[in-house]
Amino acid sequence: MPASPSSSAQAARKAVADRLREIRRDAGLTGHALAERAGWHKSKVSRLENAVTAPSDDDIRRWCAACRAEEQTADLIAASRSADSMYVEWRRLQRTGLRRLQESYGALYERTRVFRTYCANVVPGVLQTHEYATALLRSISQFHETPDDVADAVTARLARSERVVRTGDHRFVLLLEESVLRHRVGDARTMAVQLGHLLSAMTFPSVSLGVIPFTAERRMWMIETFTVYDDRQAEAELLTARVNVTSPTEVHQYLKAFREFSHLAVYGAEARALITSAIHALE
Numbered sequence: 001m002p003a004s005p006s007s008s009a010q011a012a013r014k015a016v017a018d019r020l021r022e023i024r025r026d027a028g029l030t031g032h033a034l035a036e037r038a039g040w041h042k043s044k045v046s047r048l049e050n051a052v053t054a055p056s057d058d059d060i061r062r063w064c065a066a067c068r069a070e071e072q073t074a075d076l077i078a079a080s081r082s083a084d085s086m087y088v089e090w091r092r093l094q095r096t097g098l099r100r101l102q103e104s105y106g107a108l109y110e111r112t113r114v115f116r117t118y119c120a121n122v123v124p125g126v127l128q129t130h131e132y133a134t135a136l137l138r139s140i141s142q143f144h145e146t147p148d149d150v151a152d153a154v155t156a157r158l159a160r161s162e163r164v165v166r167t168g169d170h171r172f173v174l175l176l177e178e179s180v181l182r183h184r185v186g187d188a189r190t191m192a193v194q195l196g197h198l199l200s201a202m203t204f205p206s207v208s209l210g211v212i213p214f215t216a217e218r219r220m221w222m223i224e225t226f227t228v229y230d231d232r233q234a235e236a237e238l239l240t241a242r243v244n245v246t247s248p249t250e251v252h253q254y255l256k257a258f259r260e261f262s263h264l265a266v267y268g269a270e271a272r273a274l275i276t277s278a279i280h281a282l283e
Contacts, residue, residue, distance in 0.1 A: 009087035009243060010051075016080045017051040019072075020063055024049075027067035037066035055080055082246075089241045094146040098137055098153035102160065108229060109164045113171065116228040116258050120177040122185060123194060124227075126161045127174070127201050127209075132194040133157055135186030165206055173208045175261045177222060181211070181278035188282045195279045199272060210265030211274045220260035228254050 024034050024045075031045040038044075039062075047053040048063070055063070057077050064073040093101050117124045122136055133154045141150050164170045181198075184191050202209050226236040234245040234254040245251055266274070 009083060011247075012079070012083035012086055013051045013054060016055065016076065016083055017049050019076060019079070020055065020060075021049045023064065023067045023069045023072060027069065029067060034063070034066050038062040054084060057081075086244050086246070087241055088244070090144055091240075093242065094141075094144055097147040097149035098141060099149045099156050102153050102156035106160060108233075109160055109170075110168075112229040113169060114230055115170065115172045115174075116255070117172070117226070118175045118223075118258055118261050119180055119225045120222045121180065121183065121225060123176070123180060123198065124172075124174050125157055126165055126172060127198060127207070128157065128161070129190075129194045129197050130154060130158060131190040132185055135190055139185075165201075165204065171206055171208075173258075173262075175210045175212060175258070175265050177212050178214045178274055178278075181275055182281070184282075192279055192282050195275050195282075198275050202272065208267075209271060210262060210267045211271040212261060212264045213266060213274060216264040218264070220257060220264065223257065226254055226257075228258060231255065 024031070027034075029037070031049070032042050035042040035045045044053070048055050048059065057080075060076045060080060061073055064070050064076065093104075115126070117126075123132060125133070128136070134150060137153050137157070138150045140146075141148055141153075165172065181195060185194070198209065201207050224236050224238060226234055228234045228251065231251065232246070234251050236243045236245070236254075245254065265271070
């Protein structure tokens, strides 16, 4: 089963903290002595070594200098930055609004050949209609209290989706819980148009769409929405943060979960019947 979405980030941060502790001990310094050399309050050393506080680049430089281990500075800074990028709070990503966040995915989407996405809450971004995306991003903007650039963000999202879904050699393997079809985003018309678009998208050569029925006998429980980009990177979406997973072991767990979900899903005529039923329920 997949680990907690933030486990890889926590493990990476702890690994950096453990390396800092080892460097101090190899230098024969107590925490108090290191703090004095670095010009810090003594409690800071404990916070850094226990991963309570993430070290800044300057913290690492001072630590290594105090321990006369400057040759390890560059590697530690790189490891720390990598750990920091694994778990990124939405408030950091969205501080200037939602448009730049949408645009930031451009390079990743262009280089990815196979997208595997599991959704338990909303329609995947690559298949969202203009009205659905607007209603969804507006609710996100209001909840997270971001600058209101929803119109521009929707334009950026749809332009990116159109580019990768309709052109190039990208392939999208998408699994939706049936609840996604019933969870209303926007008004009834917005949902009807969105569900109709899903029916159309099932005919796209680049798209494989499966739906996990309410009646499926669960061998895999519902978890957070996630996407695996090729076999190299997974991304999970939490309420407060985006979690990037690059550890091969953890990416493998997400791929395993995706395979389990795929066995629960129905495809083709059965999936279309579930979508059509959801449309009729809006009437």
